[in-house]
Amino acid sequence: MGLTHQGSRGLHVESVALEDIAARFGTPCYVYSRLALTAAYVGYRDALMAHGLGERALVCYAAKANSNLAILKLFADLGAGFDIVSGGELARVLAAGGSADKIVFSGVGKSREEMRLALEAGIHCFNVESTSELEQLNELAGGMNRRAPVSLRVNPDVDAKTHPYISTGLKTAKFGVAFDQAFDTYRRAATLPHLAVKGIDCHIGSQLLDPAPAAEAADKVLALVDRLAAAGIVLEHIDLGGGMGIQYRREEPAPATADYLAPMLAKFTGRHEKLIFEPGRSLVGNAGLLLTRVQVLKPGAEKHFAVVDAAMNDLMRPALYDAWHDIVPVAKVGAGDTAMPYEIVGPVCESGDFLGHDRELALQEGGLLAVLSAGAYGMAMASNYNSRPRAAEVMVDGTQTHLIRRRESVAELFALESVLP
Ligand SMILES: *Cc1c(COP(=O)(O)O)cnc(C)c1O
Numbered sequence: 001m002g003l004t005h006q007g008s009r010g011l012h013v014e015s016v017a018l019e020d021i022a023a024r025f026g027t028p029c030y031v032y033s034r035l036a037l038t039a040a041y042v043g044y045r046d047a048l049m050a051h052g053l054g055e056r057a058l059v060c061y062a063a064k065a066n067s068n069l070a071i072l073k074l075f076a077d078l079g080a081g082f083d084i085v086s087g088g089e090l091a092r093v094l095a096a097g098g099s100a101d102k103i104v105f106s107g108v109g110k111s112r113e114e115m116r117l118a119l120e121a122g123i124h125c126f127n128v129e130s131t132s133e134l135e136q137l138n139e140l141a142g143g144m145n146r147r148a149p150v151s152l153r154v155n156p157d158v159d160a161k162t163h164p165y166i167s168t169g170l171k172t173a174k175f176g177v178a179f180d181q182a183f184d185t186y187r188r189a190a191t192l193p194h195l196a197v198k199g200i201d202c203h204i205g206s207q208l209l210d211p212a213p214a215a216e217a218a219d220k221v222l223a224l225v226d227r228l229a230a231a232g233i234v235l236e237h238i239d240l241g242g243g244m245g246i247q248y249r250r251e252e253p254a255p256a257t258a259d260y261l262a263p264m265l266a267k268f269t270g271r272h273e274k275l276i277f278e279p280g281r282s283l284v285g286n287a288g289l290l291l292t293r294v295q296v297l298k299p300g301a302e303k304h305f306a307v308v309d310a311a312m313n314d315l316m317r318p319a320l321y322d323a324w325h326d327i328v329p330v331a332k333v334g335a336g337d338t339a340m341p342y343e344i345v346g347p348v349c350e351s352g353d354f355l356g357h358d359r360e361l362a363l364q365e366g367g368l369l370a371v372l373s374a375g376a377y378g379m380a381m382a383s384n385y386n387s388r389p390r391a392a393e394v395m396v397d398g399t400q401t402h403l404i405r406r407r408e409s410v411a412e413l414f415a416l417e418s419v420l421p
Contacts, residue, residue: 001013001032001033001035001036001286001287001288001289001372001375002014002033002035002036003289003370003372005332008332010329010330010331010332010368011328011330011370013031013033013289013396014033014034014035014396014397014398014399015396015398015399016396016399016400016401018031018291018330018368018370019330019331019368020401021291021394021396021401022291022293022330022368024401025392025394025401025403025407026392026407027291027292027293027309027310027368027391028290028291028292028293028308028309028310028311028314028391028392029290029291029391029392029393029394029407030288030289030290030291030374030375030378030379030391030392030393030394031288031289031290031291031370031393031394031395031396032071032284032287032288032375032393032394032395032396032404033287033288033395033396034074034395034396034397034398035397035398036286036287037071037074037075037283037284037287037375038074038078040257040282040283040284040286040287041059041061041075041078041080041283042078043256043257043258044059044257044261044277044279044283045059045078045079046257046258047257047258047261047262047265048261048265048275050258051262051265051266051268051269052269053265053268053275056268056273056274056275057274057275057276057277058081058102058124058274058275058276058277059080059081059276059277059279060080060081060082060083060102060103060104060239060276060277060278061075061080061081061082061083061278061279061280061283062082062083062242062278062279062280062281063082063083063084063085063089063092063093063280064084064085064089064280064377064380065280065281065283065284065285065375065376065377065380066280066284066288066375066376066377066378066379066380067089067092067380068379068393068404068405069092069095069096069404070096070393070395070402070404071284071395071404072092072093072096072097072098073096073097075098075283076093076096076097076098076099077097080098080102081098081099081102081103081104081124081276082098082102082103082104083103083104083105083106083127083242083278083280084103084104084105084106085105085106085107086107086114087111087113087114087117087118090103090105090114090117090118090121090123091117094121100121100122100123100124101122101123101124102124103118103121103123103124104123104124104125104126104127104151104201104239104276104278105118105123105125105126105127106127106129106153106201106203106278107127107129108129108130108174108175110126110133112136112140115136115137115140115148116140116144119140119141119144119146119148120144123149124149125149125150125151125198125199125237125239126148126149126150126151127151127152127153127201127239128150128151128152128153128177128189129152129153129175129176129177130177131177131185131188134150134185134188134189134192134195135192137150137194137195138192138193138194138195139194141194141195142193142194146194147194147195147196148194148195148196149195149196149198150189150195150196150197150198150199151197151198151199151200151201151235151237151239152176152177152182152185152186152189152200152201153175153176153177153201153202153203154176154177154179154182154200154201154202154221154224155171155173155175155176155177155178155179155202156179156202156204156216156217156220156221157171157178157179157220158204158213158216158217158220159213160204160205160206160208160213160214160243161208161210161213162205162206162207162208162245163207163321163323168203168204168205168206175203176202176203179220179224182224183224183227183228183231186228186233187231187233190233197233197235198235198236198237199235199236199237199238199239199273199274199276200221200224200225200228200235200237200238200239201238201239201240201241201276201278202217202221202239202240202241203240203241203242203243203278204217204241204243205243206242206243206245206280206281207243207245207246207281208243208244208245209245209252209254209255211255211259211260211261211262211263211264212263214240214243214244214260214263214264215263215264215267217240218240218263218264218267219267221238221240222238222267222271225238225273235273236273236274237273237274237275237276238273238274238275238276239275239276239277239278240264240275240276240277240278241277241278242277242278242279242280242281242282243279243281244257244260244261244279244281244282245281245282246281246282246285246286246373246376247286247373248323248324248325248326248372248373249324249326250326254282257282261277280376280377281376281377283376284375284376285373285374285375285376285377286372286373286375287375288373288374288375288376288378289370289371289372289373289374289375290310290314290315290370290371290374290378290391291330291368291369291370291371292308292309292310292314292355292368292369292370292371293308293309293366293367293368293369294306294307294308294363294364294365294366294367294368294369295307295308295309295347295365296365297342297363297364297365303341303343304340304341304342304343305342305343305345306342306343306344306345306361306363307345307346307347308344308345308346308355308369309346309347310346310355310371310391311345311346311347311348311353311355311386311388312346312348312350312352312353312354312355312385313346313348313382313383313384313385313386313388313390314346314378314379314382314388314390314391315355315371315374315378315381315382316377316381316382316383317377317378317381318354318355318356319350319352319353319354320381324356325355325356325371325372325373325374326371326372326373327344327355327356327359327361327369327370327371327372328369328370328372329361329362329363329367329368329369329370330367330368330369330370331367331368333362334362337362338362339360339361339362340360340361340362340363341358341359341360342358342359342360342361342363343356343357343358343359344356344357344359344361344369347386348385348386348388349386355371356371379391379393379405384408384413387410387413387414389407389408389409389410389412389413390405390407390408391407392405392406392407393405
């Protein structure tokens with residue numbers, strides 16, 4: 001994310017010292033780089049252009065990865081569409097200036113109210129995940145005198161070889177319509193008068209580093225599209241979901257966007273359908289970090305602990321998926337500083353509250369640490385557990401720093417509550 005050491009002032013994001021951000025906005029604080037967000041989107045756009053798909057493709061940012069308005073607005077201005085999973089995300093995307101006709105609506109359990117709002121807004125497509133959802137949407141659209149644009153999320157039954165919690169394309173997953181039932185489900189959809197069958201979609205999982213499973217899923221989807229066309233159901237678009245992985249460890253680089261997409265894109269030469277992708281993590285993950293300050297150092301007999309002011313409520317991925325994030329000191333390490341293995345933990349009352357295990361670092365109380373690759377599923381999954389106000393969020397743009405979400409106050413945390421009369 002354009003992280004560099006600049007002289008004695010330590011780590012910088014673009015041209016801004018993290019030390020200055022901490023002094024101005026406090027910690028914990030999420031820091032994003034406008035340049036890195038833009039570069040990630042351009043990576044998709046260039047790969048699509050290189051395959052002659054520039055005009056025929058739409059990149060729909062999966063808002064759930066990070067739904068801050070400033071980030072949504074940045075992608076909307078770059079021409080992105082959006083993949084949403086709730087009425088809340090619909091409202092956010094519209095508030096940020098996203099166009100309704102570039103929104104696809106995913107999710108296994110859309111409520112009637114969410115469907116109604118999306119129909120009213122005029123979204124591009126509902127990614128429908130079950131026969132019951134088709135029937136419900138048909139009925140609702142009829143009542144509103146509309147035709148709902150639909151795509152079926154099919155489950156291609158490929159093993160994405162990622163963490164079980166973020167693997168979604170196996171037969172056993174709750175997501176999508178089983179592949180062997182998809183053809184009949186399309187035929188059913190085509191008979192429903194208030195639906196317009198537009199496309200097909202799949203999303204097999206997240207943090208995928210090997211392009212092979214996604215390419216295999218694309219093959220299955222394309223074969224089904226051709227079979228449907230032969231039966232008179234001609235689809236306008238094919239949505240291959242998101243899932244491209246990012247770099248979390250220095251030693252484990254992620255593939256370049258163009259390389260990851262190439263095997264999928266090659267299959268589209270000579271076809272007429274529009275292509276949609278729904279990337280989340282790969283657009284924002286490496287463009288954000290979590291800035292935190294060391295509160296206390298606790299040397300122990302077995303382990304040394306560094307208790308920092310960020311915790312599992314701020315960044316849940318380590319506790320939830322045992323995920324690794326590189327953690328680096330903000331200050332330049334001096335010649336006399338000796339590194340020791342530390343457990344980097346937060347103040348929350350849970351033993352699962354850690355940000356990193358066994359990190360070889362030279363630390364001082366009061367020093368700043370940057371938890372890297374925290375732009376995706378970081379703030380988006382943050383909670384107020386232990387009555388901790390959620391972190392501030394800032395975006396760096398060159399030499400400027402913009403506050404894009406102020407820190408919550410403690411009073412705000414219980415403002416919606418009331419005691420018995
Ligand atoms: C979460 C999700 C995405 C985005 O996944 P990433 O791994 O963040 O790219 C895309 N589509 C659907 C349906 C999702 O649920």
